[in-house]
Amino acid sequence: MLTSERKLILLDLLKQEGKIVAKTAAGLLEVSEDTIRRDLRDLAGEGLLQRVHGGALPASPAMADFAARQHIAVDDKSAIGRAAAQLIQPGQVVFIDGGTTSSHLVRHLPPHLRATVITHSPSVAVDLVAHPGIEVIMLGGRLFKHSVVGVGSATVEAIRQVRADVYFMGVCSVHPEAGLSTGDFEEAGVKRALSAVAAETIVLASPEKLATASPYQVIPLDELSGLVTMASVPAELLAPYRARGIPIHLA
Template sequence: MLTSQRKLILLDMLKQDGKVIATAAAAALDVSEDTIRRDLRELAREGLLQRVHGGALPASPAMGDFAARQHIAIDDKSAIGRAAAHLIQPGQVVFIDGGTTSAQLVQHMPQDLHATVITHSPSVAVGLSTHPGIDVIMLGGRLFKHSVVNMGAATVEAIRQVRADIYFMGVCSVHPQAGLSTGDYEEACVKRALSAAAGETIVLASPEKLATASPYQVIPLEELSGLVTVASVPDELLEPYQQRGIAVHLA
């Protein structure tokens, strides 16, 4: 069998089963595990899947930069932002992540809401600059242009001085086994610090992020309080989160 044919079969397995197990794929294709692992590495370099221990998971289409992600699932993100905004209670201290879905959350925050928002996203801060009842605190650091957020040691140190009620997290990928993950190591560190400093962590997950994986884990699923997505997501995709006691909010 040609390498190209074998790779197509592996991608079909991934599409059908939502994962590729290297040992099972090697047996099914009558080749060595080393051959399968090499194929998976090459497919990962092409951005067609995400390598994990023992095999591969679907890669997230949300790995592009901020500008590219603005054109993905626009209606879904708007609905998610609206639903998430109604989870904020008056007087709360809220961490809001950067990202295109967070931008929608900001747009849908009620004008009569009084709360404090702490963010490392210049876009979120500017989006709330005309909101009459929201106090905005900016976390400094080096601007990570890919995601338009501040990052680095100064950002993490500032986060450690705060105890927020809730953190609205944006990530590239949400998966029952791989947890929450993203495409940049330092960005994952900042998100992890925000989660640790909040009473609750709620992830904003448009459908293309579900059941996918990215290179750097932020937190395991057990540390997640809630998930906001759209009602059109199939029940079988949401069931693993509900079984773990994670509150699923449908927009």
């Protein structure tokens, strides 16, 4: 069997099963595990999957930069942002992550809402300039241009001085086994710090992020307080999250 043919079979297996177990794939294709691992390494280099210990998981399409992600699933992100905005209560202190879905969240905040928003995203802060009842606190740090957010030790140190009621997190990937993950090491650290000092962490996940994995884990799934996604997501895709007792808010 040609290498190209084997890789197509592996991608088809990933699509059907939602994961690749290297040992199982080696037996199926009658090749060594080293051969399968080499194929997975090549496919990961092309951005077609995410390698994990023992095999691979689907890669997230949300690994693109901020400008490119603005054009992905726009209607879904708007609906998710609207649903998430309804979860914020008057008087709360709220962390809002960077990202394109977060931008939709702040645009849907009711004009009469009075609350405090803390963010490391310049774009989120700017979107709230005209809101009459929202006090905005910006966290400093080095600007990570890919995601247009602050990162680094200064950002993490500022986060440690705050206690928030809820953190609305944006990530590249949400997976029942791999948890919440993203594509940059420092950005993952900032998200982890935000989650650690918030009473609740709610992830905003458009459907293309579900059942995928990215290189850097933020938090395990068990540390999640809620998930906001689309009502159109198939029930079987949401079943593993419901089984873990995670409240799911459907837009």
